[in-house]
Amino acid sequence: MSGTLGTEPLRIAGREFPSRLLIGTGKFASNEIMRDACAASGSGLVTVALKRASLRGEDPFADILNFLDPERYLVLANTAGAMDADEAVRIARLAAAAGLPKWIKLEIHPDPNYLLPDPIETLKAAEILVDEGFTVLPYINADPVLAARLQDVGCATVMPLGSPIGSNRGLETEAQIRIIIEQARVPVVVDAGIGAPSHAAAAMELGADAVLVNTAIAVASDPVRMARAFALAVESGRAAYETGLAGTADQAVATSPLTSFLG
Amino acid sequence: MGFSEIYSQLPVEALVRQSEDTSAATVDDVLARGSARNLREFAALISPAAQDRLEALAARSQSVTQRHFGKVIRLFAPIYLSNECVNICTYCGFSRNNPIPRITLPVEQVVEEVGKLARQGFRSILVVAGEHPKYVSNGYVEEVVRRCLDTVPGIALELGPLETATYRPMVAAGCESLVVYQETYHKPTYTALHTAGPKKNYEWRMDTPERAYAAGFRRLGIGALFGLHDWRYEALSVAAHARHLLQHCWKAQISISIPRMRPAAGGFQPDPQYFMNDRALVQLIAAFRLLLPHAGIVLSTREHPTLRNGLVRLGVTHMSAGASTEPGGYSSFDETTWTQTKADQPGEQFHIADERSPATIAEMIRAQGYEPVWKDFDQSLVSGKA
Numbered sequence: 001m002s003g004t005l006g007t008e009p010l011r012i013a014g015r016e017f018p019s020r021l022l023i024g025t026g027k028f029a030s031n032e033i034m035r036d037a038c039a040a041s042g043s044g045l046v047t048v049a050l051k052r053a054s055l056r057g058e059d060p061f062a063d064i065l066n067f068l069d070p071e072r073y074l075v076l077a078n079t080a081g082a083m084d085a086d087e088a089v090r091i092a093r094l095a096a097a098a099g100l101p102k103w104i105k106l107e108i109h110p111d112p113n114y115l116l117p118d119p120i121e122t123l124k125a126a127e128i129l130v131d132e133g134f135t136v137l138p139y140i141n142a143d144p145v146l147a148a149r150l151q152d153v154g155c156a157t158v159m160p161l162g163s164p165i166g167s168n169r170g171l172e173t174e175a176q177i178r179i180i181i182e183q184a185r186v187p188v189v190v191d192a193g194i195g196a197p198s199h200a201a202a203a204m205e206l207g208a209d210a211v212l213v214n215t216a217i218a219v220a221s222d223p224v225r226m227a228r229a230f231a232l233a234v235e236s237g238r239a240a241y242e243t244g245l246a247g248t249a250d251q252a253v254a255t256s257p258l259t260s261f262l263g
Numbered sequence: 264m265g266f267s268e269i270y271s272q273l274p275v276e277a278l279v280r281q282s283e284d285t286s287a288a289t290v291d292d293v294l295a296r297g298s299a300r301n302l303r304e305f306a307a308l309i310s311p312a313a314q315d316r317l318e319a320l321a322a323r324s325q326s327v328t329q330r331h332f333g334k335v336i337r338l339f340a341p342i343y344l345s346n347e348c349v350n351i352c353t354y355c356g357f358s359r360n361n362p363i364p365r366i367t368l369p370v371e372q373v374v375e376e377v378g379k380l381a382r383q384g385f386r387s388i389l390v391v392a393g394e395h396p397k398y399v400s401n402g403y404v405e406e407v408v409r410r411c412l413d414t415v416p417g418i419a420l421e422l423g424p425l426e427t428a429t430y431r432p433m434v435a436a437g438c439e440s441l442v443v444y445q446e447t448y449h450k451p452t453y454t455a456l457h458t459a460g461p462k463k464n465y466e467w468r469m470d471t472p473e474r475a476y477a478a479g480f481r482r483l484g485i486g487a488l489f490g491l492h493d494w495r496y497e498a499l500s501v502a503a504h505a506r507h508l509l510q511h512c513w514k515a516q517i518s519i520s521i522p523r524m525r526p527a528a529g530g531f532q533p534d535p536q537y538f539m540n541d542r543a544l545v546q547l548i549a550a551f552r553l554l555l556p557h558a559g560i561v562l563s564t565r566e567h568p569t570l571r572n573g574l575v576r577l578g579v580t581h582m583s584a585g586a587s588t589e590p591g592g593y594s595s596f597d598e599t600t601w602t603q604t605k606a607d608q609p610g611e612q613f614h615i616a617d618e619r620s621p622a623t624i625a626e627m628i629r630a631q632g633y634e635p636v637w638k639d640f641d642q643s644l645v646s647g648k649a
Contacts, residue, residue: 027332027333027334028333028634029334029335029633029634030634050641051641051644052636052639054638055641055644059638060384061384061385061638062386062638081644081645082645083514087644091645094643110514111513111514112514112516112557113516113557114557166330215333218333218334219329219333
């Protein structure tokens, strides 16, 4: 059980996490604010772009990893910057060689503007990395067939986008995400586009297992407070899902039931 | 079809006139939508009428920039390899007829200077050289890149335009990015200012980013030198160029620079009628942001400290700091204070306006509530053996 509402804990690849809110660490106004926001979120899983970190030992000018306590968080390296499967595989190997957990958030976006994921390269890289023993969490467009294919090759989650990274537009892909959740054999993490706690709550109410938030927290005027707001929204959305929302009705229920003649 | 051919059909003069005639109501319409959807709407945002809406423009630019780039400024430093140049460009300190001391740095000296820059914090450098087939050729640039990658993980190039086949070994050596400014998009002005050398070829220069993309560069930088011709003409042209590159070079990150003319050797005096003032520069940065929300916007040390401080929060994404524009210039920098110890710098391309140290610039960025990011790319993540 986690949080005050006693929701079921999130489990990915056999590991249990204290919150269903996952945090991205880019775009913050300082590493100190990022660290404090992560702490306020209650999250146990944070993602880091390896390109921001030093691969040559201690570097005071590239020290983002020093702000993330590995006892507290699973520090999940992401492959941001990779334009194809080869580059993503390379980054994953370097992350593992640098001593990070053998978990990788696989994101391959050849288009540097909208950062939309390349489905073909993602599937190719996922196959290789799963074979090499990585726990692979792929960032994908909300494509149910791709999600199924990635599960077939052994990915530990699927992470469909709600809307493009940084857009804060919420669950524009809701219809597709519903199908992915319905068919999922692994946790579904809604990643990207979550711009408000209400978006996060909505994703959780749909039955998503977790959400990953970055921009909406990082660029808030008070990231620490916003991180807490997201944590509460995620927990309440999950509790509502577990409890079961009352159904909605398109029309009033007839006061004289239509089938009353049946006695 | 390359951009130069498309650009030759673009009615830039008409767009400039439309901009000058824009009504306040039109500006407000575009601002209410929050983005410019095309060059006509961009023209409205750079209009005289929009100057009265500068605060609203700046606020929108800030919000869009923060959403896409976060509260961060990426820092880099230029390093000049050579001021040898075969071109005569009347506004440039490196112009071949200027009587300045000429030098091409030996690779070892480049490595030493880059080491010095790295100790200041830089993990991203822009390698700059004049255009000279004898000195800046024959594997020299590739050797510089390979050696410097031992010290800094991200290298961009700013060289004279080359063929795709000549760029490929530079990409293979580990260059991430290529920067080439058109200087002026106004062809009669271009012809008048570039009187000798291969740079006379206006179209060849204009199609350089596409050749660089074909060779595999991941980032492309473009821009104009503001002050050579009407700033709205240049701005519309840069905007059109960036949009073309976004469509045709879709895997590349596009960045825009808005350098304003600075005094240089040779005594070139910019025509005062083409001077773009500070308010116009702010307006233009915001307008670029509303047209091109994902484009990097680069601000150099050409600008004075007060303006640079103010622009941190308004749409800029990349800043240089502690720069020398003279080949070998860093060799005589004091590493503690990051000040030039030589009395004068006769071989520099132009004199910078913001001479603050990298540490001071980083502190200034932090004081504005932004994170100075030194490292945002690592060549070793994308090439070589893993």
